[in-house]
Amino acid sequence: MGAPVNVREFEDLARERLDPVHYDYFASGAQDEVTVRANEAAFARLALLPRVLRGAGTPRLGVTVLGDEASMPVMLAPTAFHRLAHPDAERATARAAAKAGVIMIAAMLSTVAIEEVAAEARKAAPDPALWFQLYPQPDPAFTEAVVRRAEAAGCRALVVTADSPALGRNERGDRNGFHDLPPGVRCENLREPGDPARTGHVRQVVLSPGISWDDLDRLRGVTDLPIVVKGVLRPDDARLAVERGADAVIVSNHGGRQLDTVPASITRLAPVAEAVAGRVPVLLDGGVRRGTDVIKALALGADAVAIGRPALWGLAAGGEDGVTEVLGLLRRELENALVLCGCAAPQETGPDLVQEGAC
Numbered sequence: 001m002g003a004p005v006n007v008r009e010f011e012d013l014a015r016e017r018l019d020p021v022h023y024d025y026f027a028s029g030a031q032d033e034v035t036v037r038a039n040e041a042a043f044a045r046l047a048l049l050p051r052v053l054r055g056a057g058t059p060r061l062g063v064t065v066l067g068d069e070a071s072m073p074v075m076l077a078p079t080a081f082h083r084l085a086h087p088d089a090e091r092a093t094a095r096a097a098a099k100a101g102v103i104m105i106a107a108m109l110s111t112v113a114i115e116e117v118a119a120e121a122r123k124a125a126p127d128p129a130l131w132f133q134l135y136p137q138p139d140p141a142f143t144e145a146v147v148r149r150a151e152a153a154g155c156r157a158l159v160v161t162a163d164s165p166a167l168g169r170n171e172r173g174d175r176n177g178f179h180d181l182p183p184g185v186r187c188e189n190l191r192e193p194g195d196p197a198r199t200g201h202v203r204q205v206v207l208s209p210g211i212s213w214d215d216l217d218r219l220r221g222v223t224d225l226p227i228v229v230k231g232v233l234r235p236d237d238a239r240l241a242v243e244r245g246a247d248a249v250i251v252s253n254h255g256g257r258q259l260d261t262v263p264a265s266i267t268r269l270a271p272v273a274e275a276v277a278g279r280v281p282v283l284l285d286g287g288v289r290r291g292t293d294v295i296k297a298l299a300l301g302a303d304a305v306a307i308g309r310p311a312l313w314g315l316a317a318g319g320e321d322g323v324t325e326v327l328g329l330l331r332r333e334l335e336n337a338l339v340l341c342g343c344a345a346p347q348e349t350g351p352d353l354v355q356e357g358a359c
């Protein structure tokens, strides 16, 4: 195959290069994977209604989210275990994101320690925008220690994953017997505090059924970082998140990996954005594969979108260069979609650009 010309072809290349068990881990979702398919299909069901003769010129793609300037409204969603995609793991992803000027949400379940992820990002850009995703742990002292590490590493927002009071049922994983990381691959952020020599124990992550809005309050007491609630699908929860002090929300169904048969995230964006009513930024992830998907999300109320699997396909296909290429593809596609819609910037999009169910 020649060089991939779109994200789908990057997935094909990644599938060829990856251990099939690890490909399945990245690609799969919960149970029948209804929501995985729905996330992409729902974008295809939305038609774009471009404006003509607007003289908008070459679009500017930059946005500012929670004070972080990004070169485009596409960020990296947190995804676990990059070492399974490429030996350079999160180091490569961080360099590519920083070089591209996009915001990276580093996963708590990273196979490279957050300090090292941040150091690699800084090699590529002087002031990289790095956020940290957190699964609050039942042990508040350990959670606080992880938050302190993220702060000290220079992370500028805390993304709390709210859709995971338990792990979704992943049948591909069960079929493959994929329950443990390979020898030598560890979640480096889960080491016991005070283990700088990295000789000691690494905790198992706990996805706690007890997670509640109180955890958000507790985190507020622990950190001054902006707190982003990830995994909101309902207007009532979005309103609660804002009332409980969230600084942004991410409309997300975890890429269809948690509760199967929840709706495609793009179908929940407009109701959530309406409930939030501009009080905090609204972000979206799930099924974004094209520049046209990005513009549809912007039009329906997102300040930016995040990509999960596409970055992993880039990483598996070509390490740092692969992630760079995926981000470049999406940038070129978004710029093309904006200019063809007659928009000079992401901020110029609105719901009039999108028509439901017509293609």
Ligand SMILES: Cc1cc2nc3c(=O)[nH]c(=O)nc-3n(C[C@H](O)[C@H](O)[C@H](O)COP(=O)(O)O)c2cc1C
Pocket (backbone or CB within 6 Å): 025, 026, 027, 039, 077, 078, 079, 080, 107, 108, 109, 133, 161, 230, 252, 253, 254, 255, 256, 257, 285, 286, 287, 288, 306, 307, 308, 309, 310
């Ligand atoms: C392999 C994989 C691992 C993920 N790990 C995490 C994680 O550790 N924490 C988290 O909040 N979300 C995680 N997610 C969900 C992503 O942050 C994001 O919601 C999802 O991938 C977006 O959908 P997309 O892959 O269709 O872009 C993961 C997703 C994938 C595919």
Ligand SMILES: CC(C)CC(=O)C(=O)O
Pocket (backbone or CB within 6 Å): 080, 109, 167, 254, 257
């Ligand atoms: C091990 C999991 C909790 C990581 C995750 O969030 C996922 O694979 O979707």
